Amino acid sequence: MGFLAPPPLKAAARLPAPGTRIPRPRQRVDSRRLRAAPASAANLPRLASVQSVVLDIEGTTSPISFVTDVLFPYARDNVRKHLDATYSTDETKDDIALLRAQVEQDLAEGVAGAVPVPPDEAGKDEVIDALVANVEAMIKADRKVTSLKQLQGHIWRTGFKGQEIKGVVFDDVPPALERWHANGIKTYIYSSGSREAQRLIFGNTTYGDLRKHLCGFFDTTIGTKRERRSYYEIWQSVGVDRPSQILFLTDVYQEATAAKAAGLELSNRLDLTDLHLSVHKFDTFISNSKAEKVPRSQRMIKCVCNDTIRTKTENPHASHL
Numbered sequence: 001m002g003f004l005a006p007p008p009l010k011a012a013a014r015l016p017a018p019g020t021r022i023p024r025p026r027q028r029v030d031s032r033r034l035r036a037a038p039a040s041a042a043n044l045p046r047l048a049s050v051q052s053v054v055l056d057i058e059g060t061t062s063p064i065s066f067v068t069d070v071l072f073p074y075a076r077d078n079v080r081k082h083l084d085a086t087y088s089t090d091e092t093k094d095d096i097a098l099l100r101a102q103v104e105q106d107l108a109e110g111v112a113g114a115v116p117v118p119p120d121e122a123g124k125d126e127v128i129d130a131l132v133a134n135v136e137a138m139i140k141a142d143r144k145v146t147s148l149k150q151l152q153g154h155i156w157r158t159g160f161k162g163q164e165i166k167g168v169v170f171d172d173v174p175p176a177l178e179r180w181h182a183n184g185i186k187t188y189i190y191s192s193g194s195r196e197a198q199r200l201i202f203g204n205t206t207y208g209d210l211r212k213h214l215c216g217f218f219d220t221t222i223g224t225k226r227e228r229r230s231y232y233e234i235w236q237s238v239g240v241d242r243p244s245q246i247l248f249l250t251d252v253y254q255e256a257t258a259a260k261a262a263g264l265e266l267s268n269r270l271d272l273t274d275l276h277l278s279v280h281k282f283d284t285f286i287s288n289s290k291a292e293k294v295p296r297s298q299r300m301i302k303c304v305c306n307d308t309i310r311t312k313t314e315n316p317h318a319s320h321l
Contacts, residue, residue: 050265051245052238053180054218056225057191057201059251066168071197072139074159075152079135082155083128095154096131098147103134113137144192146220153197160200167205174205177213188238190218190248192225226254231262 058067086092099117106114114137117130138148159165180187189198195217202210216238223230235243243263250256256266 049242049245050185050247051240052186052188052215052247054188054190054234054238054246054248054259054264056248056250056252056255057189057193057198060249061169061173061189062201063168063170070165070168071152071156074165075155076136076139078155078158079151080128080132082151082158083131084124086154087124087128091154095147095151096127098150099131099134102145102147106134113141144220144224146194149192149194149197149220153194153200156197156200160204165204167201167203167210169202169205169207169210174207174210174213177210181213186215186238187213188216188218188234189214190222190225190230190234192220195219195221225250225252226258228258228261231259231264235262235264 055061058064083092083096103114103117107116113134115130115133117134118126120127135148135151138145139152156165160167177187189202191198193201198217198219199211202214218230218234218237222233222237231243231248235246238246240246244265246264248256248259248264248266250259260266
């Protein structure tokens with residue numbers, strides 16, 4: 001299915017409160033006309049000021065299952081093998097130092113699953129045993145800490161290089177990225193996964209290397225995705241005059257509210273709520289369509305995209321990359 005240009009945005013519009021449904025537009029937009037229109041921000045009413053797009057990964061450019069069923073299990077299943085094979089390298093020494101610092105903080109704060117990591121003098125095997133236990137607990141709890149994300153990226157690198165893993169994106173993501181790039185709109189990725197992991201995902205997709213359409217990557221070293229300050233720092237980094245010249249796409253309500261507080265534009269075509277949205281098509285965000293929240297008890301999300309209702313069971317416990 002082809003990419004549809006982003007809908008007009010209201011600079012002063014507020015996000016709907018959790019649980020509030022977005023009203024249906026009074027006039028139906030002809031999606032065929034949108035497809036035929038040149039993909040230029042200058043040709044989109046009230047979008048001429050958007051110069052950059054910042055994209056979330058899981059649930060936005062990629063299926064949730066790619067992270068929960070492929071990436072996370074691969075890291076968990078290979079952490080011991082990776083640490084054992086690379087224990088004496090400078091890179092892994094740095095990873096271990098970061099993990100030690102995080103574990104010490106977790107122990108001080110009483111974080112569940114944290115176990116002490118013995119000193120190097122205790123021996124390689126004992127150190128690795130403790131590290132594996134902590135990493136497994138962090139993955140299970142879906143921690144967004146830099147020490148875990150950095151190590152995961154190094155483990156995934158082995159999987160991508162060995163072609164055990166391929167980056168998965170929705171089929172309308174590549175043409176969207178290509179079109180934005182061709183029209184001078186700079187696109188960035190912002191994920192809790194490390195920048196290296198992001199480059200691996202987009203550099204090794206089933207559609208080839210998509211990094212040629214991207215201008216940069218942001219991770220938790222700039223701040224967490226639910227803090228307003230993080231989006232302020234992104235604005236300072238991408239080279240636009242105003243934060244409203246950045247369009248941010250995400251399926252997570254808390255991330256959207258933080259970005260909005262920093263002045264970024266948002267795609268408001270979704271009823272962003274505290275209920276996790278099982279997005280399964282990139283056009284969910286950028287087509288002139290309406291997403292409806294089905295009652296929580298049904299645990300289903302219906303997304304109306306290009307005149308087709310697509311229904312998918314929600315995973316309320318899904319993690320996020």
